[in-house]
Amino acid sequence: MTTSDQLIHLCKGELSVVVSTRGNVPAIVYWGSYLGESQLSDAMFLRPVLGGGIDFDAPLAIIPQHHDGWLGIPGLEGFRTDASAMFAHLQISTTEKSNTSATFNLSDKHAGLEAILQLQIDAGDVLTVSATLRNTGTTSYNLNALRIALPITASANEILTFGGRWAMEFSEHRTPWSDSTISITNLRGRTSHEKWPLIFAGTSGFSEQHGEVWGCHVGWSGNFEITADGITEHHKHLLVSERLVAGEIILQPGESYTAPVIYAVHSSRGLSNASQQFHRYVRSQEQHREISRPVILNTWEAVYFNHDFEKLTALADVAASVGVERFVLDDGWFTGRRNDSAGLGDWSVDATVWPQGLTPLIEHVRSRDMEFGIWFEPEMVSPNSDLFRKHPDWALQDARYQQITGRNQLVLDMSREDVREYLFASISNLLDTHDIAYIKWDHNRDLVSAGAHAQTLGTYELLDRLKRKHPLVQFESCASGGGRIDFGILPYVSRFWTSDSNDPLDRTLIARGAKRLMPPEMLGNHIGSRINHITKRSHSLAFRASTAIFGWLGLELNLLTATPDELTRLTEVIARYKILRPLLHYGNSFTEDHSDTNIVVHGVNSQDGLQTIVSITRLNSGNSNHVDPIRVHGLEPLSQYEIKPLHFGTPAFAPHRQLPQWMKDARFVLSGLQLQQIGFICPPLLPASSFIVVIEKVVS
Numbered sequence: 001m002t003t004s005d006q007l008i009h010l011c012k013g014e015l016s017v018v019v020s021t022r023g024n025v026p027a028i029v030y031w032g033s034y035l036g037e038s039q040l041s042d043a044m045f046l047r048p049v050l051g052g053g054i055d056f057d058a059p060l061a062i063i064p065q066h067h068d069g070w071l072g073i074p075g076l077e078g079f080r081t082d083a084s085a086m087f088a089h090l091q092i093s094t095t096e097k098s099n100t101s102a103t104f105n106l107s108d109k110h111a112g113l114e115a116i117l118q119l120q121i122d123a124g125d126v127l128t129v130s131a132t133l134r135n136t137g138t139t140s141y142n143l144n145a146l147r148i149a150l151p152i153t154a155s156a157n158e159i160l161t162f163g164g165r166w167a168m169e170f171s172e173h174r175t176p177w178s179d180s181t182i183s184i185t186n187l188r189g190r191t192s193h194e195k196w197p198l199i200f201a202g203t204s205g206f207s208e209q210h211g212e213v214w215g216c217h218v219g220w221s222g223n224f225e226i227t228a229d230g231i232t233e234h235h236k237h238l239l240v241s242e243r244l245v246a247g248e249i250i251l252q253p254g255e256s257y258t259a260p261v262i263y264a265v266h267s268s269r270g271l272s273n274a275s276q277q278f279h280r281y282v283r284s285q286e287q288h289r290e291i292s293r294p295v296i297l298n299t300w301e302a303v304y305f306n307h308d309f310e311k312l313t314a315l316a317d318v319a320a321s322v323g324v325e326r327f328v329l330d331d332g333w334f335t336g337r338r339n340d341s342a343g344l345g346d347w348s349v350d351a352t353v354w355p356q357g358l359t360p361l362i363e364h365v366r367s368r369d370m371e372f373g374i375w376f377e378p379e380m381v382s383p384n385s386d387l388f389r390k391h392p393d394w395a396l397q398d399a400r401y402q403q404i405t406g407r408n409q410l411v412l413d414m415s416r417e418d419v420r421e422y423l424f425a426s427i428s429n430l431l432d433t434h435d436i437a438y439i440k441w442d443h444n445r446d447l448v449s450a451g452a453h454a455q456t457l458g459t460y461e462l463l464d465r466l467k468r469k470h471p472l473v474q475f476e477s478c479a480s481g482g483g484r485i486d487f488g489i490l491p492y493v494s495r496f497w498t499s500d501s502n503d504p505l506d507r508t509l510i511a512r513g514a515k516r517l518m519p520p521e522m523l524g525n526h527i528g529s530r531i532n533h534i535t536k537r538s539h540s541l542a543f544r545a546s547t548a549i550f551g552w553l554g555l556e557l558n559l560l561t562a563t564p565d566e567l568t569r570l571t572e573v574i575a576r577y578k579i580l581r582p583l584l585h586y587g588n589s590f591t592e593d594h595s596d597t598n599i600v601v602h603g604v605n606s607q608d609g610l611q612t613i614v615s616i617t618r619l620n621s622g623n624s625n626h627v628d629p630i631r632v633h634g635l636e637p638l639s640q641y642e643i644k645p646l647h648f649g650t651p652a653f654a655p656h657r658q659l660p661q662w663m664k665d666a667r668f669v670l671s672g673l674q675l676q677q678i679g680f681i682c683p684p685l686l687p688a689s690s691f692i693v694v695i696e697k698v699v700s
Helices: 272-285 311-321 357-369 386-392 419-433 452-470 504-514 541-548 562-585 671-675
Strands: 007-012 015-018 029-031 076-080 091-097 101-109 112-120 124-134 141-146 148-151 158-167 170-175 183-186 198-202 213-219 224-230 239-243 248-252 257-258 261-267 297-298 328-329 371-376 436-441 474-476 496-497 521-527 550-554 588-592 597-607 611-618 627-630 638-648 669-671 680-682 688-698
Touching: 007 091, 007 101, 007 112, 015 112, 029 148, 029 261, 091 248, 091 541, 112 474, 124 148, 124 248, 124 272, 141 239, 148 261, 148 669, 158 183, 170 504, 198 224, 198 272, 213 239, 213 272, 261 272, 261 688, 272 588, 297 311, 297 521, 311 357, 311 562, 328 436, 357 371, 357 638, 419 452, 452 474, 504 521, 504 541, 504 550, 504 597, 521 541, 541 562, 541 688, 550 562, 597 627, 627 638, 638 671
Parallel strands: 297 328, 297 550, 328 371, 371 436, 436 474, 474 496, 496 521, 521 550
Antiparallel strands: 007 015, 015 029, 076 141, 091 101, 101 112, 112 124, 124 257, 124 261, 141 248, 148 239, 158 170, 158 198, 183 224, 198 213, 213 261, 224 239, 588 597, 597 611, 611 688, 627 680, 638 669, 638 688
């Protein structure tokens, strides 16, 4: 492609990003479908100058500046103690570029600031944008915000955001977006259940397979802010940044601040395709390729804090018999931890419960051909703990004010090197002296009256150090369930705990939201008890299993109270899951549109296109027991496909006299085009039930 000297065209796969260097700070003037080889001209992007305003059309720079005539929210806010540099005036000094990346060096010699701005199109056609600000002056610089602006086309008039609460994360919320500004601000100190750093903007009525969609994620595990501005200068755009509290970042001369990386995708084929781009990016990371993902039993809902060697070894025996591959000992193993009011921070094995230590239990688990995992909550401390009594100053709090606890605990100051050193030594000692393959890393409370920047970086540093010392140990990110699922912590963990609720009815929607960003194999999905311990609802094993297989499978129930029939069926479920695991973990995850909002259709298509699994779930009763035909996209139009039911227990069909004809036929074959345009008939489903089919390509 040929362009003018002031345009840079980055492209890869189906994505083009055009950057203009006409202004002082580069501006993205196009972000969308691949533009091909045709010549680009500045004139394509230069708007007229209107009356009643400044005498030029102010650009929407990647870091918007008031000095450049931008009258909306600025990209850079800060000041020096002498009140200078209130409005920085960064300008491009040098540029490096290739077909897929560009690096811009910016500076303001008067304000004493330099910035490096980097754009790159990575695997999955994901655009990453990163920025670093450096204080080159002789006095300190107080940074309030460093925001990245991404333009959105004027035809995008709906916003999709995500949030909820503990045990009901990742709920989807659609909002009209025209002449309005929509802001999402998180100040909970962790990624949070209530507000997730992910947003999609799209054309009217954009759906799973239809519409143009732009998606943006803040790769950060602390506070963040996303503003969808549909007003300023008739430039629809997203402003994305870490949310800093006053005085949190003060750059001394020579110091730098690096903003969280922004991840952005564009899809001309709807929301499901946009999510697949995020998935491909995750799967491209070396630490997430072809790793072991064993079936897990977590002991929490089986024993809670009531640790007993005989009971746990008996539980391990049953777990091994049904096919579990990793046994994870949850909260309650360390000193003083008989309930949630004490013990956090004292990371030594409780001799009153484990007089011989954990070695006998670990050896028993290993003798049953299972790996052993264990729970930690390193960033927290209980006021009732030896650690707090010895080091009360290690808590993240202002000692002049009342302490605010959450779940009876305080937060350790992870910015302190001595805190991280203590935690590293405590965790490493356990890993050095025991055969442990897995750590469930929890974070069970929000931060109060504290900035999260140094806290988050301290946690990353500790995890990175532990990963380097113990490269074979897998870490799971858990924050009261799904409170810390993001690309910031992604390099340090192999798994995310999606939610503390294993209720399959809720999990259907929770997983749908979580998979907008993360591929299913990264998301822990457990078969819970018949009566869920949070919602108190009762669901069949078939429904619980049908929901849990679409992720990293685990069990979270007391197998010692299971009936022989339940154990037999669990064994069958796990055995079938292991056969399907390569498809479920490495195929293309998708969601399908359906006319009935009570019906959720999703599935996985193998990379070679030979096999697809589709799940149809009825959430609630509808106006009819009939289910409108299930259409499936992503298949070869002219190829033939055989459709077969796949049951994980007794099907929960609604009252009927006769099932669909194809389910009684010896063989049912449709073309890919027929499956896309017409679909197949689903049997009548009761509320809180799923029907799963396998679609296999007919190979002659």
